[in-house]
Amino acid sequence: MICAINVRFCTRGATAVSDFNWNDLRAFLAVARTARLTTAAARLGMDHTTVGRRIAALETGLGARLFDRSPQGYALTPHGERLMPTAERVESLALTAAADLGEADQAVTGVVRIGAPEGFGSYVLAPLMAPLAERHPGLDIQLVAISGVLSLSKREADIAVTLSTPREGRLVSRKLTDYGLSLYAAPAYLDARPPIRTRADMAGQRFVGYIEDLLYSPELDYMQAPDVDIHVSVQSSNLIAQLQATLAGAGLCVLPDFIAAKQPGLVRVLPDAVHLERSLWLVVHADLRNLARIRVVTDMIAASVRADRDLFKR
Numbered sequence: 016m017i018c019a020i021n022v023r024f025c026t027r028g029a030t031a032v033s034d035f036n037w038n039d040l041r042a043f044l045a046v047a048r049t050a051r052l053t054t055a056a057a058r059l060g061m062d063h064t065t066v067g068r069r070i071a072a073l074e075t076g077l078g079a080r081l082f083d084r085s086p087q088g089y090a091l092t093p094h095g096e097r098l099m100p101t102a103e104r105v106e107s108l109a110l111t112a113a114a115d116l117g118e119a120d121q122a123v124t125g126v127v128r129i130g131a132p133e134g135f136g137s138y139v140l141a142p143l144m145a146p147l148a149e150r151h152p153g154l155d156i157q158l159v160a161i162s163g164v165l166s167l168s169k170r171e172a173d174i175a176v177t178l179s180t181p182r183e184g185r186l187v188s189r190k191l192t193d194y195g196l197s198l199y200a201a202p203a204y205l206d207a208r209p210p211i212r213t214r215a216d217m218a219g220q221r222f223v224g225y226i227e228d229l230l231y232s233p234e235l236d237y238m239q240a241p242d243v244d245i246h247v248s249v250q251s252s253n254l255i256a257q258l259q260a261t262l263a264g265a266g267l268c269v270l271p272d273f274i275a276a277k278q279p280g281l282v283r284v285l286p287d288a289v290h291l292e293r294s295l296w297l298v299v300h301a302d303l304r305n306l307a308r309i310r311v312v313t314d315m316i317a318a319s320v321r322a323d324r325d326l327f328k329r
Contacts (some may be wrong), residue, residue, distance in 0.1 A: 017210055019149065021105050021317060024254060027100065037105070037109060037282055038068045039070075039072050039073040039076070040073065040102050040105055040106070041059060041069075041106070042059065042061075042065075042066045042069035042073070043069075043070060043073055043081060043095075043101075043102055044068060044100070044102050044103065044106060044170075045058050045059050045066070045170075046066065046089050047082075047089075047091055047095065047099060047102075047104070048169040048170050048171070050087075050088035050089050050090065051088050051089065052066055052067055052089065052145075058170075064112060066213065070082065076305055077094075077098070079092075079094040079098075080092050080094060080095075080107075081094055081095035081098060082095055087289065096276045103120070106302065107302040109185065110302045110303065112304065123151040123153060123154055123208070123307050123308050123311050124151075124153035124154060124308065125153075125154065125155065125172075125308050126155045126156075126157060127154065127155070127156055127157070127173050127308050127309065127312050127314075128156075128157040128159060128160045128165075128171075128172045128173050128174070129156065129157065129158050129159065129172060129173070129174045129175070129176070129312065130161070130164070130165030130167075130171065130172035130174070130175040130176070131158070131159070131160050131175070131176040132160070132161075132162075132177075132178065132254070133160045133161055133254050133255055134254040134255065134258075134271055134274050135160075135176055135251060135271075135295060136158055136159070136160025136161075136176070137160050137255060138273065138274050138277065138313050139320070139323075140160070140176070140275070140316065141158060141159055141160070143315060143316065143319055144156055144158065147264075147311075147312065147315060151308075151311060152312075154308060154311070154312075159172060159264065162229075162252045162253050162254070163165065163231045164177065164231055164232070165188055165242060167181075167184065167298060167299070167300045168183075168184040168185070168186070168300070170300075172300070173299065173300070173303055173309060174297070174299050174309065174312060174313060174316075175234055175297075175298045175299075176191065176296070176297055176298070176316070177233070177293055177295070177296045177298055178232045178234040178293060178294070178295065178296070179232065179234060179294075179296065180186060180296055180298075181298055184300075185300060185301040185302065186298050186299070186300055187298070187299055187300075187301050187304050188296045188297065188298040188299075189296065189297050189317075190294055190295070190296055190297075191294075191295040191297045191317060191320050192292070192294070192295055192317070192320050192324065192328075193292055193293070193295075193327065193328065194271055194272065194273055194292070194293060194295060194327040194328065195271070195272045195290060195291065195292055195327070196218075196237065196269050196270060196271050196272060196290070196291040196292070196293065197269070197272055197275065197283050197284075197286060197290050198267055198268070198269055198283070198284040198285055198289040199261060199266070199268055199269075199270050199275050199278075199281040199283055199284060200261065200264075200266065200267045200281070200282055200284055201262055201263065201264045201280055201281060201282070202280070202282055203264040204261075204264040204265070204266060204267070205282060205284070207264075208220070211267075211284055211285060212285075212289050213285075213288065214242060214243055214285065214289070215242075215243065217243045217245065217267065217285075218243050218244045218245075219244075219246075220245075220246075220266065220267050221246070221248045221249065221265065221266030221267065222238065222245055222246060222247045222248065222249070222266050222267050222268065223247070223248075223249040223250075223251075223257050223260050223261050223266045223267065223268035224237065224247040224249075224250060224257065224268065224269065225237075225247075225250065225251070225252060225257075225266050226250045226251065226252050227247075227250075229252040234293050237269040237291060238269075248265075248266060249265045254270075254271075254274075258270060258274065258275075258278070259268070259279065262278065262280045262281065267284060269289075269291065272326070272327070272328075273323070273326045273327050276326060297313055297316060297317060299313060
């Protein structure tokens with residue numbers, strides 16, 4: 016680990032140039048990205064008093080207040096805003112130096128946080144944790160499978176699986192796969208209603224789906240069928256909750272085929288008339304992509320998806 020890089024930095028109008036070390040700058044970046052001293056400390060593996068001392072040392076060294084403190088957290092001052100891009104460039108140089116000198120390549124160790132949609136994270140990534148831990152015992156994996164998006168630019172995650180390509184930030188993406196979605200229901204629901212033979216038969220059916228004003232991505236807006244009056248009577252922001260409701264007979268639901276295929280309690284409805292396609296992307300920050308721990312995890316994710324490509328394209 017590069018534990019101390021002394022940097023000489025001068026703010027405009029300062030009367031002196033001061034020294035500070037890389038760990039002070041790491042503390043600044045972590046607090047700037049999380050707005051919380053305790054959260055930043057947990058991310059850095061330090062206690063919050065140490066992070067506070069490092070922020071104070073940096074402010075003293077630069078002769079400038081970098082944060083406004085309040086009960087709501089830490090907010091960057093104008094001086095802090097000016098320092099942020101420079102600090103991120105120094106961070107990038109430090110990471111690049113570690114990779115170039117082989118320091119990060121000698122062993123696959125450290126923490127890797129993966130952010131992913133809850134369905135893909137739970138049904139595809141979670142089973143990978145065992146072989147990954149077996150092969151690389153020095154690696155600590157944090158899998159965040161949520162109904163939302165983690166920011167790589169703010170270092171909320173090291174790797175992200177997303178439904179679309181990023182449009183800003185120093186991020187590198189590659190397509191993992193296209194995947195299909197179809198209409199599913201439990202036998203108990205279908206047996207209690209007239210047969211669904213055409214799209215017109217979907218009118219008046221109960222549907223399970225997302226809460227419209229909580230959609231975090233336009234790719235999740237499935238219920239657009241101009242030829243059918245669709246009513247989503249059971250709504251959840253979480254795909255796993257939708258799946259469980261569908262299995263219990265709550266209604267028809269559009270589900271990813273790679274998840275539904277593993278559920279014996281589901282029946283595919285109108286397979287020739289109702290089918291959607293979406294894509295999954297693997298995204299990393301440009302500064303991290305060459306680190307050994309990042310490459311190992313991204314390569315395993317990509318290999319796993321390739322091995323199950325038939326599951327994603329039914």
